[in-house]
Amino acid sequence: MPVHLSSLLLLLAAAVLTVVLCRSVKLPAMLGYLLVGMLIGPHALGLIASSDEATHLAEFGVVFLMFTLGLEFSLAKLNAMRRLVFGLGAAQVVATAMLAGGAAVLGGYDWKIGLALGGALAMSSTAMVSKLLSERNELNAPHGQNAIGILLFQDLAVVPLLIMLPVLGKPGEELLLALGLAAIKIVCVLVLLLNVGQRLMRPWFNLVAKQHSSELFMLNMLLVTLGIAWLTELAGLSLALGAFLAGMLIAETEYRYQVEDDIRPFRDLLLGLFFVTVGMNLNFGTLASQWWLVLLMLAFLLPGKILLIAGIARGLGHAPGASWRTGFALGQGGEFAFVLLALAMSAGLMPPELAQVTVASVVLSMLATPFVLQHSDKLVLRLAASEWMSMAANLHQIAVRTMQSQGHVVICGYGRSGQSLARLLAHEEIPFFALDLDPEKVREAAAAGESVVFGDAAKREVLMAAGLMRARALIVTYADTHSALRILELVQQLRPELPVIVRTYDDSDIDRLRAAGAVEVVAEIMEGSLMLASHTLMMLGVPLNRVLKRIRAVREDRYQMFRGFFRGTVEDLEEGERPMPRLHTVLLVAGASAIGRALGTLDLVGLHVEVKSLRRKSQAAVTPDAELVLSEGDVLVLLGEPENLAAAEMLLLQGH
Incomplete structure (x- = not known):
């Protein structure tokens, strides 16, 4: 039955409200879409009946998801991280799939079902993990690099699973032939697309780009994506695999980032619809009768998968703390589990009851991940004794470096902005001490004799070791509102009278940061526009004193700290001063x-x-x-x- 307008409006309203709620509590939007589908679907409130049209449309969401994955897939990055990817990543996927598949076989299921289930549970959420690690400034940390390496191999492992699952549902005598035929098809398609396609893609996109038409560029991008997906489907393979290959081809051209920006609205909309349909297919009656299986699978995903990943990382020589943190980051299921389960069900391979139990377990594990990561530091300190020693040694190093400092400035973040500020402070002979989470940057700067150490400024112990109680001021030099709010909360608890200046990207978070205790908030866009305006006015011949007066008026209106400064222009010269x-x-x-x-x-x-x-x-x-x-x-x-x-x-x- 087609989706009526009233049902569509209800779906959109529920999606908007639920996603807003998820955003407000820092949960991924995909969880909001899943919850919407679960609530309004035929097995819960029954507000919308299951629809073939909606399901078919949602399949294009998977196509665009795989296309985006292909765009982000970098052979150079894969080569640079090959030890992590093909060592730690391969070990994780193989071990998780074998354990889950073996458990399914022991539970009385066929080995084909075990393979599909193992492949689905081996996946983690690339979108969720990368976002959470980025918010925590941990992408460059050892466990962050471990997680990215494992996720890269998981992305690779999706491709053979997309090829194998559609043919596993065939009878036993046809299975071997079907697998061999699928292997031959994928080799032919890869050779054709990667050899011929790479030679044609760049000149073709160059031709389209020269027309200077955004509409034509968008049409061409859709043509290439869906066209290659259609070709792979004609070859007996999946649409998703073709979309992944299309993304890989375009990623080798200079139009990669433009294409990624253009396709994002389509991808997010259709992918959201896909997650809604996944939630609509959840039968709560089945889940209620199989609750013990849901809990068992959830136990495998969270504590089981965490232990497995941490053990593999430790066995491959990684530090205990980094191993545990890698496990905590990747213990959940991922969005590709839904794709693989849907593919297994359409091939008649996966029983609907087992698929629904698996989907419910994956959803619950994803819901738990932000809270697990939030408490991961405390858990690691309990589980890894060496982590105490490492943290104590790091804090001792910071404390020794700042012991003699009095009235210094604590700089949080030693990027370009932090280094520029440090040099100006050094010229004024004002002592400073910088904290940064990039180990390579810290190593090089410290070797050059600069006062910077490795440390997370959003942690109470690190700020105390950096001499917070003796400092004159604290400056947050990176534009990360979430981290800045954590630092401000700690400063308000420990030393509320200390002036804190925060950098932000635009004006959207100024009120929140000021309410949290920032004396001043410097917005990049604001300062950039002021410099642009001042240079423009001077180039047009406007007198410098008038330009400074205009800029001063804007700054006085914007920055409380600058009121009363920027004097000394022609209209208020001191006696004996020359005009500027x-x-x-x-x-x-x-x-x-x-x-x-x-x-x-x-x-x-x-x-x-x-x-x-x-x-x-x-x-x-x-x-x-x-x-x-x-x-x-x-x-x-x-x-x-x-x-x-x-x-x-x-x-x-x-x-x-």
Whole structure:
């Protein structure tokens, strides 16, 4: 039965409300879509009956998910992390799949069902894990690199599973032939697409891009994605596999990021619909009767998978703390489990009851993951004795470095902004101490003699070791509102009178950060626009004192700290002070005295005027040398005091 407009409106309203709720409690949107499907589906409130049309449309969500995965799949990154990917990643996928599959066989299921179940449970949530680790600034930490390596191999493992699952449902005598035929097909398709496709993709996209039409570019991208997916389906393979290959081909061109931005709305919308349909298919009656199996599978996913991954990482030589943290990050099921389960059900391979139990377990494990990671630090300290020693050694190093510091500035983050601030403080002979979570950056900066150590500024012990109680100020130099709020909360608990300045990307979080205790919040976009405006006004000949006055007025309105500063312009000069220099533009009109003369022959230096740049017709501005011969239409940008600029303009135009 087709989806009626009333049902569609109900679906959209429920999705919007639930996703807003999930966002407000820092949960992924996919969980909101799953909950919507579970609540309004035919097995719960029954507000929307199951629909073939909705299911078919949702299949395109999987296509775009696989296409995005192909876009993000980097052979260079795979090669750089090959030891983690093909060592730790391969061991995790194989061990998890074998354990889950073996348990299914022992439970009386066929080995084919065990293979499908094992493949589904071996997957973790790439979207959730990468987002949570990024928010915690742990992507560059050892366990973050371990997690990314394992996720890369999981992405690779999806491809053979997409090929195998559709043919596993065939009878035993046809199975071997079907698997062999599928292998031959995938080899032929890969050779055809990766050899011929790579040669055609770049020139074809170049041709389309030269038309300068965003609509045509979008149509071409959809044509390529769905076209290659259709070709793989014709070859007896899946649409999802073709979409993955299409993404890989486009990832090798320079249009990768443009395509990724263009396809995101389609992908998110259709993928959301896919998760809604997954939730709609959950039968609560079946789950109620099989609750013990749901709990058993959930126990395998969370404590079981965590222990398995931590044990494998430890066995491969990784530190105990990093091994446990890797396990905590990847203990959940993932979005590709839904894809593989749906494929297994459509092939008649997976019993609907078992599929629903598995989906419910995966959903519950994903719901638990943010809370598991939130408490992972405390759990690791209990489980890994060496982690106490490592943390104590790190805190001791920080404390020793700051022991003699008094009235210093604590800099949280030693990126470009942090390093620029540190250099300015050093010039003013103001002591500082920096914390950063990039070990390579810390190693190089410390080797150069700079006052920076490895440490997470969002942890109470690290801030205390950095001399928070003796500091003059604390500056958060990276634009991460979530981390900044954690730091502000700690500062308010430990030393509420300490001034804290926070950097943010735009104005959206200023009120939250100020309410949390920030003395001032510096927005990148705001400062960038002010500098852009000031340079534009000066290039257009607006006097420097007027430009500074305008910028000062905006800053005074925006920044409480800057009120009363930026004085010293012409209108409020102190006695004996000279006027400030400004930029001024002079156009050499027809008949101007300077036309045909070399710039060096004009006595502008004697007038205390500097030529900052010269623009000629449509060419970019350049810094002219003394030998440059001036022409009609040239625009000179001069720097000097007002009286001297007036004299220079008369010299250029009238010759005296």
